[in-house]
Amino acid sequence: MFFLTSIVDRPVEGKAGEPIGRIEDVIVRMGDDRYPPISGLVVRDRRRRFFVSSHLLQKLNGSARLSSSTVDLQPFARRAGEVLLRRDVLDHQLIDITGRRIVRVNDVQLTEIEGGYRVVGVDISPQALLRRLGPRALAGRVAGRQIVDWADVQYLASTAPVQLKVSYDRLAELHPVDLARIVDALSYRESAEIVAALDEETAAETLEEVSDERLADLLEGMDQERAADILEEMAPGAAADALEDLDEEVAEQLLARMEPEEAADVQALLEYDEDSAGRIMTTDFVRVLENTTVGEGLALIRSLEEVPDPLLAVYVVALEDPGTLRGLVRLRTLILSDPATPVTEVMDEDLPSVGPEDRAESAAHILAEYNLLAVPVLDEERHLLGIVTVDDALAVLLPEIWQRRGGRTFA
């Protein structure tokens, strides 16, 4: 086990100990390996830089010794799939998956495994910086390391100026909220790289939490087809907010590319002001006709292709006009009641409701006041337009959480 900064600039010797040059950099092949193998060294001799294959390496720790006295002096050139540890990894940013944060590499840990050398981790401790800053002789005096296992980090392919195939599988382990925080903290280009690697559903969940400005930039920067697909996966309210921050022309193009059904949902929400109940409401809810029984209601829910999440209640609507709300049956009641009971017998009537133009805050206050999990949004003719859930309302009541995320405008 040794560290990159302890071997760079160290001498490279031939078989008999004759000087060949100094270690300029260490080449690593990125691929499917958990711990990427070292494929060679960039060796510097005066002004020349040449490649030495790892097959010739007999020893790397301390100083490098080769198994041959003659080396091919072909000048070093960068190749696809290869990363230079000193140029492209040391001092660069990585994502620490377990720590859910962005870290900077202060040193790289290498080790010999089965006759070859591999990268096994990165040191992110401030002590590593001190060791590098001070004279080499004093470096040993500074104790303390903070190693992150290489299997636990995400390397960003855009960091190196070559074509790289990097696996982004591990990103999926992060919660969308943590991903969003990372996406916000990275530069635009790096964040676009991350979002591009996510599947549409995760990307949608992540982008719902990303700051408004970054979200608009990301959507405008990506392929329109994909942007439309991601918008479809987003909650209609969040998608509407996102589209409103975009250039009008782009927003219309994206809406046109979305599935007509999802686009219509989003367009309906766009009719209402930002910060209105109509904007934050969910149009995804279960409605049953008033002649339904509890058992039929439950069967209906089970038969749905996509069941609303969260599912809090079913809404009972009038037989002659399925738009008009009669009342609601809580999920709890639905499960506890006898399947043969008509829903009209167990439904709650005279519930508080809000209008679509009401301020979102007043919807939140009604939820809090009446201890509800959701409040229906009705127009003047008591037509059910949507519901505002506690989740939606929380975002209104605690706006500072959302604002605080945007604190990185002057970095």
Place this chain on the structure above:
Amino acid sequence: MRKRLWPYLLALGPGLLAASAGNDAGGIATYASAGASYGYELLWALVLVSIFVYVVQEMSTRLGAVTGKGFSDLVRETFTLRQTTLILLTLLIANVGIIVSEFIGIAAASELFGVSRYIAVPLAAVFVWVLVTRGSYGWVERIFLVLSLVFFAYIGAAFLAKPNWGAVAVGTFQPHLRMDAGYFSLLIALIGTTISPYMQLYAQSSVVEKGVTVEDYRYTRFDVIVGTVFSGAVAVFILIATAATLFPKGIRVDTAAAAARALEPIAGHYSGVLFALGLLGASLLAAGVLPLATTYMLSEALGFERGVSRSWAEAPIFMGTFTGLIVLGAAIALIPGLPLIQVLVGVYVLNGLLLPVELFAILRLVNDPEIMGNQVNGKLYNLIAWGIALVVSALSLALIVMTVVGWFK
């Protein structure tokens, strides 16, 4: 036509704001001192420095657009650790100086209102800290920005003061060098305040934040031009206003009240209040933004957990540095008997002295084909850019030599 114009107008922002930020407490003090002490003599320097500003800002924003990375990121990833430390250290010192100057601006403004600075400065420090950490800085920032627009009154004041336009023209087009340390330090302060490092950091990071690409970089360049012309004009008119009103009477700008007097032609008795409002707005604006920017710069380069929404436990170094910078700035501004205006100018002399380090770092980055591809400086442009770096270095060196020689006289 409309279609071609819009993107340019939409791009206005970072460059404009960054350049206007140069006209803060220290900037006003420097321009006013220059006008009051040397009349129109330093006008040519101001025009020249504006060109410098454009070149440096343009390189910074281009770095941001091509790499998609902030300055401290690039420095850490390109230079050796020791060089990085040197560059960040000079930036840190320069920024601490400016933070101090902003609190001095707050002190000076409050004293114009008749409020003791021992009350105003600690209050302002707490106010700014709370605003930034609570994340509600955005809208307050706009209020401060509007307040600082007061300095546009200097343009009116300059015209109403009926300056000798012939002398203005001579001062503008005829370079004039005096071989005394006072003149030299003002010259360097002019450079230091107009090209302060943090403006480059800011302009570059906002270009990165906005995700500007090489393809639409020309709009950003337009923004930089407009910003430079705009802030240059304000600076020129402050100098003309003070040169026309204070210089003939032999009034030196030693206090904020003296600088405010140059506004008398336009504001009469209200000149003091007007000046104090502008000063307060400009200083509070920068007093919040600078400590935050400096902390981000250090945390990003060193890889500390960062963000004002983090708690002390999550990001102790980030929060500690941010708080420390505000406390330090406020504490220095409260030292009893501190000659405020001289310290303001002094801070920018320091800034000018440290500037070469940053300039050479930018030049090294912007000319690296591995970083910039084909967007490296052109030959002629590079000549101008290097010329600027060398001129600034030579002036800094000259000032140091003159100061040292002065000690032995």
